[in-house]
Amino acid sequence: MNKKGLWLGGLTLAVCGVALAGALMWRPSLAPVKQHALQDSEQIKRGALVVEAGDCAVCHTRPGGEYLAGGLALVTPFGTLYSTNITPDDRTGIGEWSLETFERAMRHGISRDGHFLYPAFPYAHYRRMSEGDLKDAYAYLMSGPPVDSPARPNQMNFPMNIRPLVSFWNLLFLHGEQPQSESRQTAQWNRGRYLMEGAGHCAGCHSPLNLLGAEKSGQSLAGGMVDGWEAPSLLGLAHAHKPWNSQQLVGYLRGEVAADHGAAAGPMRPVSLSLAKVPISDVQAIAEYLLSLGAHNPAEPRSPSPDITTVDPTARNEGAALFQAACAGCHGSGAPMRLIDGRPDLADTSAMRSATSRNFVKTVLEGIAMTPGASGPGMPAFATTLNEAQLTVLATYLRARAEPDHPWADLSVTIKDLREDAK
Numbered sequence: 001m002n003k004k005g006l007w008l009g010g011l012t013l014a015v016c017g018v019a020l021a022g023a024l025m026w027r028p029s030l031a032p033v034k035q036h037a038l039q040d041s042e043q044i045k046r047g048a049l050v051v052e053a054g055d056c057a058v059c060h061t062r063p064g065g066e067y068l069a070g071g072l073a074l075v076t077p078f079g080t081l082y083s084t085n086i087t088p089d090d091r092t093g094i095g096e097w098s099l100e101t102f103e104r105a106m107r108h109g110i111s112r113d114g115h116f117l118y119p120a121f122p123y124a125h126y127r128r129m130s131e132g133d134l135k136d137a138y139a140y141l142m143s144g145p146p147v148d149s150p151a152r153p154n155q156m157n158f159p160m161n162i163r164p165l166v167s168f169w170n171l172l173f174l175h176g177e178q179p180q181s182e183s184r185q186t187a188q189w190n191r192g193r194y195l196m197e198g199a200g201h202c203a204g205c206h207s208p209l210n211l212l213g214a215e216k217s218g219q220s221l222a223g224g225m226v227d228g229w230e231a232p233s234l235l236g237l238a239h240a241h242k243p244w245n246s247q248q249l250v251g252y253l254r255g256e257v258a259a260d261h262g263a264a265a266g267p268m269r270p271v272s273l274s275l276a277k278v279p280i281s282d283v284q285a286i287a288e289y290l291l292s293l294g295a296h297n298p299a300e301p302r303s304p305s306p307d308i309t310t311v312d313p314t315a316r317n318e319g320a321a322l323f324q325a326a327c328a329g330c331h332g333s334g335a336p337m338r339l340i341d342g343r344p345d346l347a348d349t350s351a352m353r354s355a356t357s358r359n360f361v362k363t364v365l366e367g368i369a370m371t372p373g374a375s376g377p378g379m380p381a382f383a384t385t386l387n388e389a390q391l392t393v394l395a396t397y398l399r400a401r402a403e404p405d406h407p408w409a410d411l412s413v414t415i416k417d418l419r420e421d422a423k
């Protein structure tokens with residue numbers, strides 16, 4: 001090819017490239033609607049349950065703020081962004097959104113005016129929700145009181161502050177449709193899978209993420225991290241060291257204390273408080289599906305023990321003394337919380353048995369707020385009462401009771417890390 005031909009070819013390619021990128025990075029704005037058809041009250045009731053199953057309020061209501069009016073900060077590795085107002089306010093909310101506009105946002109992550117939404121909004125999961133569920137959710141949202149609450153400006157880092165770049169993320173990671181039902185399984189199992197993969201977006205927290213913040217393929221539900229907490233693997237729960245049964249799972253998922261395992265304390269807590277409001281049959285369905293999931297790699301050996309396999313006796317005594325002084329009033333074998341509320345021995349809880357010390361250290365530093373309306377004590381925060389050395393000794397002592405052969409290799413790093421965060 002001669003020089004001119006090359007040049008022309010290059011130009012054509014460049015034009016095509018720009019056109020392609022343009023097509024990819026541009027979405028039309030959809031017309032505002034002024035009037036919504038009157039919705040029937042049964043549909044609104046069903047929609048309320050879909051919104052609970054989807055945890056919409058967990059992200060779209062900030063502490064002390066109006067229901068669904070947005071403004072909660074989400075800290076991501078790419079910067080901080082704020083949830084937006086999804087009340088039917090015309091100016092600052094989604095009051096002018098048609099059903100079609102809403103569905104496009106839920107399935108493709110596009111706002112009404114055409115801008116791309118960040119995948120911290122779990123549309124990658126919500127796209128798997130059924131048409132009927134989305135319609136019901138829309139009816140419910142549109143029936144609520146409008147709240148005037150403008151979006152807060154995000155602080156995303158370069159290059160993620162350029163929203164159109166999300167189109168590439170979508171190209172790479174936005175797939176997966178509503179799961180086909182599996183006829184070999186029960187209706188309840190299929191329902192459980194549908195709820196987990198769609199509205200529940202469980203894999204969003206319980207899976208490892210890649211550098212772009214998308215779930216690593218083939219490792220769905222194999223365990224992840226959120227806000228400094230470990231979201232444990234949900235694979236093989238039926239074969240765990242202390243196996244979960246359906247009744248324990250249903251209780252746990254509805255915010256109750258599960259015998260042998262304890263209760264949700266961290267980011268799982270608001271999720272479980274939402275699930276407590278959906279029909280119990282749905283939570284039972286989730287439990288049935290969960291218990292059918294096999295371990296990721298059953299042959300995988302447990303993490304090897306580090307060099308120190310014995311806890312030195314002075315430290316052990318010191319740990320026991322700290323436990324007596326600071327914890328036994330609630331967690332000791334004769335404490336009312338154990339005897340009356342049936343809370344398990346700390347040694348049996350997931351926090352103590354996990355391969356990492358994160359959830360234990362987090363819980364002790366930050367405490368656990370009391371569930372509104374629940375009886376019994378809350379868990380106090382010890383960030384200012386226990387120093388680093390005391391926390392280390394206490395953790396080592398308790399871990400040795402739960403898993404004598406597997407001291408926490410990450411303990412000192414985790415304590416340093418999380419104490420920094422807590423400051």
Ligand code: HEC
Nearest residue numbers: 054055056059082083084086105111112117118120121122
């Ligand atoms: C994990 C947190 C999280 C959950 C859970 C969540 N959202 Fe959001 N949502 C966000 C964030 C953050 C944004 C803003 C994204 C942005 O600005 O790019 C958003 C944006 C939206 C938008 C677009 C609003 C607009 O003005 O563009 C809609 C609609 C929406 N969410 C609906 C829902 C519904 C319905 C649910 C429950 C089924 C839900 N969200 C659950 C975090 C969440």
Ligand code: HEC
Nearest residue numbers: 200201202205229230231232264265266267268269271350
């Ligand atoms: C916002 C993130 C998030 C979402 C969404 C989420 N989880 Fe969790 N989950 C966690 C974290 C973190 C823990 C660790 C314990 C805690 O937070 O107290 C946990 C703990 C659990 C546990 C206890 C596991 C164990 O071994 O102790 C189960 C079971 C569970 N989640 C199931 C689910 C299911 C089912 C869903 C979806 C319906 C779900 N989770 C959605 C973050 C999440």
Ligand code: HEC
Nearest residue numbers: 262263264326327330349351360363364368377378379380
């Ligand atoms: C005033 C009572 C009280 C004291 C004192 C207390 N806790 Fe707790 N702790 C609780 C309650 C209540 C929960 C469960 C909260 C929930 O999930 O509803 C809890 C939960 C926990 C958990 C999560 C595991 C589980 O049961 O689900 C850990 C780990 C824990 N406590 C460790 C400690 C340690 C270590 C100390 C001492 C430094 C301590 N606690 C002192 C009341 C207390």
